[in-house]
Amino acid sequence: MRFSDFIKNCERNEVSLPEAILRAEMEETGVPKEKLKDSIAKVFEIMMKEVESKYGKKQRTLTGMTGFNGYIMSQHIPRMIGEFNHIAMVAALSMAESNAAMGRIVACPTAGACGVIPGVFFALKKVKNASQKELLVDFIVAGGIGWIISRNATLSGAEGGCQAEIGAAAAMAAGALTYHFSGDAEKCGHAAALTLKSMMGLVCDPVGGFVEVPCVKRNGIATQIAIGAAEMALGGVGSVIPFDEVVDAMRRVGRSLPESLRETGRGGIAVTPTARKIVEKVKSNNI
Amino acid sequence: MSLLDVVGPVMVGPSSSHTLGALRIARFAYKFIGEMPESVNFVLHGSFAETWKGHGTDKALLAGIMGMHPWDERIREAYIIAKNSGLKYKFTFEDLGEVHPNTVLIDAAKNSKTYRIMGSSIGGGEIRIIMINNVSCEISWEYNTMLTVIRDVPGALERILRNLTVNISNLYLRRTNALGKIATVIIETDEEIPPDDRKKISENPCVMDCYYVRRD
Numbered sequence: 001m002r003f004s005d006f007i008k009n010c011e012r013n014e015v016s017l018p019e020a021i022l023r024a025e026m027e028e029t030g031v032p033k034e035k036l037k038d039s040i041a042k043v044f045e046i047m048m049k050e051v052e053s054k055y056g057k058k059q060r061t062l063t064g065m066t067g068f069n070g071y072i073m074s075q076h077i078p079r080m081i082g083e084f085n086h087i088a089m090v091a092a093l094s095m096a097e098s099n100a101a102m103g104r105i106v107a108c109p110t111a112g113a114c115g116v117i118p119g120v121f122f123a124l125k126k127v128k129n130a131s132q133k134e135l136l137v138d139f140i141v142a143g144g145i146g147w148i149i150s151r152n153a154t155l156s157g158a159e160g161g162c163q164a165e166i167g168a169a170a171a172m173a174a175g176a177l178t179y180h181f182s183g184d185a186e187k188c189g190h191a192a193a194l195t196l197k198s199m200m201g202l203v204c205d206p207v208g209g210f211v212e213v214p215c216v217k218r219n220g221i222a223t224q225i226a227i228g229a230a231e232m233a234l235g236g237v238g239s240v241i242p243f244d245e246v247v248d249a250m251r252r253v254g255r256s257l258p259e260s261l262r263e264t265g266r267g268g269i270a271v272t273p274t275a276r277k278i279v280e281k282v283k284s285n286n287i
Numbered sequence: 288m289s290l291l292d293v294v295g296p297v298m299v300g301p302s303s304s305h306t307l308g309a310l311r312i313a314r315f316a317y318k319f320i321g322e323m324p325e326s327v328n329f330v331l332h333g334s335f336a337e338t339w340k341g342h343g344t345d346k347a348l349l350a351g352i353m354g355m356h357p358w359d360e361r362i363r364e365a366y367i368i369a370k371n372s373g374l375k376y377k378f379t380f381e382d383l384g385e386v387h388p389n390t391v392l393i394d395a396a397k398n399s400k401t402y403r404i405m406g407s408s409i410g411g412g413e414i415r416i417i418m419i420n421n422v423s424c425e426i427s428w429e430y431n432t433m434l435t436v437i438r439d440v441p442g443a444l445e446r447i448l449r450n451l452t453v454n455i456s457n458l459y460l461r462r463t464n465a466l467g468k469i470a471t472v473i474i475e476t477d478e479e480i481p482p483d484d485r486k487k488i489s490e491n492p493c494v495m496d497c498y499y500v501r502r503d
Binding site: 106 | 290301341
């Protein structure tokens, strides 16, 4: 299954993108569409409830390397970005910190990248007054894009680096945002492609192997890339390379990443002098 | 991977391999024993041994052996809950040999019976139970799983299958003790194995032990 198959189904059957995604899933698993939609709605409700309760809160994470960034940014009055971007950023930081604090999260698409999607969805809700019903449809679009990445590349940092986790999350978010404002399936593909191209090759280099540095802040920043890419797609800027081909490229790039840059904590920023010092301290505190 | 796997699952962080997977291995052990054990020793191997506390692997294992669900926010307080419920627990570290880096051996005791279960967390929250009571196996827990210890005699398997009224997805039989003439049968099914089937199977004179772990 490719993204172009979704588009074909939309055209042939005159259905929306989320409808085409649900139908494709139903054909594969045999689970009735309504039942699937109910299960997705349950996950979605939990995600929105969690982001509402954790937004801008200080949290005690397992290692203490993060936990205060969502709070700090919520207190900051932005100098450049608007309310939409600001809320998405704070929400994403807060959810990623909740994950590091053993809070309840939705691993959409993974635990380490769990902040990006609730980030942009919370902004849609708070700033654009989007209804739960509209948002659920957008959420299915996000899921469909992640599904394509999981089928044709990977969503695992250990296999494909961070491009497969936060990169994929951002592509999913960009597609959902584009669908929310345009309902245009092709533009969703462009937004996802533009995002993934901007994050291609991103390595997974967690300090000490823990899901905190740089994961938490990367979640916050990825919302901004997703919003930027969606804005471009909405404005009519397309990706020269189609989304499916970008996903193929991402798979190849992931395979050529050395193991040290795939969630082992043995490359990238994880081996900088400061990171080493921090890890020593964390371990001596019996963490 | 289904659409629901992409947009989920709901879990307590921070890591699907080191937290969710660890919890699921211990929760399998809890289900296998049938209740919370009186005492448990978790033997951590490889990456589990290296980064356990920073990933909450310890709390996840404790929560799992007490039967908590992966999305239970009380996982954070697993130590306090374990203490209050009188569970004796211990964490030790050992090289368990040629196994996946994220592997744990669970030694538990309940009603003067001991249980020894080894499992690996293989990524994305997926697990493999690779040993039960010193018998090696490979259980994904994506099915309903029945494990029977049987006498290694002709016709024993046939007598078990005769009492099964649901379709079998996977079936393994392995001689585990040639001297004692003991074999182990693992049956995985999509459908729930009815209590009546299980009763008949466990009453079979060839069957020494019968355990059933429902898919989560």
